[in-house]
Amino acid sequence: MKYKSFSPDELEYDPIAEQKKRRGKKVANLKKNEVLKEKGLHKDLSSSSLKIFGPDYFFNYEMSWLKFNERVLAEAMNPKNKLLERVKFIGIVCSNLDEFFQKRVGGLKRQQLAGVNTLSVDGQSASDQLKVIRHEVMNMIETYRGCFFNELLPALAEKGIKIKEYDELSDYQKKVSDRYFTKQIYPIVTPLAVDESHPFPFISNQSLSFAIELQHPKTKEKHFARLKIPANRPRLIQVHRRGNKVVLVPIEDLIRTKIDEFFPGMKVLSAHMFRVTRNASLDRNEEEADDLLETIEDELRERKFAEIVRLELDASMPKHIKKYLIKNLNINWNDVYEMNGTIGLVDALQITNLSGFPRLKSKHWTPVQHPVLRHEIDEERPSIFEVIKQGDFMVHHPYHSFELTTQQFVEEAAKDPQVLAIKQTLYRTSKDSPLMHSLMHAAEEGKQVAVLVEIKARFDEERNITWAQKLENCGVHVAYGIPGLKIHTKLTMVVREEASGLKTYCHIGTGNYHPDTAQLYEDLGLFTCNETIASDVTDVFNLLTGYAPEQTFEKLMVAPRHLRKQITGLIEFETEEAKNGRPARIIAKMNSLEDPVIIQKLYEASQAGVQIDIIVRGVCRLIPGKEGLSENIRIFSIIGRFLEHSRMYYFHHGGQHLYSIGSADLMHRNLDARVEAITPIEAPALKRYLQFVFNVYLRDNVQRWQLNTDGSYTKLTKKKGEKKVSTHKVLMNHMKDSLSPIPAELR
Structure with a gap:
């Protein structure tokens, strides 16, 4: 023309x-x-x-x-x-x-x-x-x-x-x-x-x-x-x-x-x-x-x-x-x-x-090694499996090193002759991921390796397809998930043959197995060999690779079949506690709060008198502080040098103080259209650490915004006489100060 x-x-x-x-x-x-x-x-x-x-x-x-x-x-x-x-x-x-x-x-x-x-x-x-x-x-x-x-x-x-x-x-x-x-x-x-x-x-x-x-x-x-x-x-x-x-x-x-x-x-x-x-x-x-x-x-x-x-x-x-x-x-x-x-x-x-x-530029931050894995230069590096056997521990990225914890977990499993099987979900990872190379090496060494690759991860489809093909070429069992659902859960399990029999070690996280974004995204991960949780994680993988539509779980909250009902039940429990004059409290942190039914339940809880604080980085459809609807709900957002990405939940639950972390936001897509997993945090020291983190978020007077009833946000600033609290600086300083001795709250 x-x-x-x-x-x-x-x-x-x-x-x-x-x-x-x-x-x-x-x-x-x-x-x-x-x-x-x-x-x-x-x-x-x-x-x-x-x-x-x-x-x-x-x-x-x-x-x-x-x-x-x-x-x-x-x-x-x-x-x-x-x-x-x-x-x-x-x-x-x-x-x-x-x-x-x-x-x-x-x-x-x-x-x-x-x-x-x-x-x-x-x-x-x-x-x-x-x-x-x-x-x-x-x-x-x-x-x-x-x-x-x-x-x-x-x-x-x-x-x-x-x-x-x-x-x-x-x-x-x-x-x-x-x-x-x-x-x-x-x-x-x-x-x-x-x-x-x-x-x-x-x-x-x-x-x-x-x-x-x-x-x-x-x-x-x-x-x-x-x-x-x-x-x-x-x-x-x-x-x-x-x-x-x-x-x-x-x-x-x-x-x-x-x-x-x-x-x-x-x-x-x-x-x-x-x-x-x-x-x-x-x-x-x-x-x-x-x-x-x-x-x-x-x-x-x-x-x-x-x-x-x-x-x-x-x-x-x-x-x-x-x-x-x-x-x-x-x-x-x-x-x-x-x-x-x-x-x-x-x-x-x-x-x-x-x-x-x-x-x-901001002063460069170098993630620290988790205290439980620390050793002197002339000492042999402790086996991550021996450390996990001593008790659950939790990593907090990017404050803790991804390379020296999550990546080490997979690398050590790939080399360990006692490891028989490794299974992992892959939603997003880097172009040249060391974890993927470790999994390929493990398969070449004769270990049973299965990877659930989510090829529907938006804008990462091509990269994930490439990794899937490379993994298959090395003998890895690759599955592409379930039609109509995205595999969004962040799970790794390692089966190891030990003197007492087979033992399963797990990592359950809130973020992707991506060594690059782990330097910028704030995320949590639990390492455990708890038998019940390990059994649940095994069942999640069986659900993803086989046929198990009626699968149930003892401790994990798993979407899409169970998570919505369980979250709803926890909110309703707090609502009933408040109606009966007993203490009731909900604190949650997520990327987005969108699901209409969950929002309705939170409104009902607020009307009953439940005190609710929610930290939402991005989208929030709930209207807080509205008379007759949500006076007891406060919505905050933390914005700063790191991208807040972790999902954390707390319910008072009659004094049981239930804490959990996982991959799911309270969104329709996470509850009904994705495979997600949220794990309870049961070790008292780890619960105390999550309480500490929540307290930092809710006291922040540098990076915190509050959502108003009209949809606008107000930046919360330090009042006269208040101590300056900046979430990312507080947590970085906390990790630096924890180098010696090992703080009890991290174990």
């Missing part, structure tokens, strides 16, 4: 109608699947006697998620944080928005396209939510970009980190840039023209591109071309470094300056950046799939070509080029987010990785 300029009147185009027209049967099937999904949800709710509905009882999920990102953005705007930490939070805000559009906005657009009219539990349609989302995101964009360009970039320049355009460089720096362009950029960039023989090119997800308008100097004909900025080159190119002074030039500015070299003989009229985000919320029918692995591989291919849910572009782009892009990308104006200046600030994270500048 030859490019031409379009006048506003020529672009009467409805992409939604066009998609419906083109898809036909596919849209009808999509609508059917969405309706069935919604009916399934309503069946769960009605069977649990949900009696409440609407905005008087629930916050909107999407708005609550955006409020979470606002709290992250507040860290970028906080002048008390180190400068490069503030830049890091800008990158995280943008990364979060990318995922939000791919998953949440993508899902809402699918509902809209399919004509699904079911309202959310807070009473909004998909169209209603998309309108509010756009308004909130526009405000967020204005805030984070203002912070980055008006505050952080000038502050970086003052500290010696300068980001310059090509024309601002010195002659020497221009020579460095020219050489880099010639050697590292020009050979790998492919300009793509659009004309009769070249259709409009496919634009890959989250890629940065130039929309270029060209003119033939003789014929005066205008043409369109797209030039993709190579993702395998740094976004910011270092052209000068001397001591603590560095000059960086954006790759797009260097390409824009040299753009004539890609089109000799043509006149470049304009070149402006744009970036697309594609839908990652795709439909799959696992129940009808003959091969789940093949189904996921098909989904990955489909995702590559999925609908665009957001177009970010340079606001100074000529209007007729904007319209041309909108038509050819098959979207409408509501999906367009115009910005002045550079786009794709997720790449600001590159700045934080600059070497040097320690004063601009």
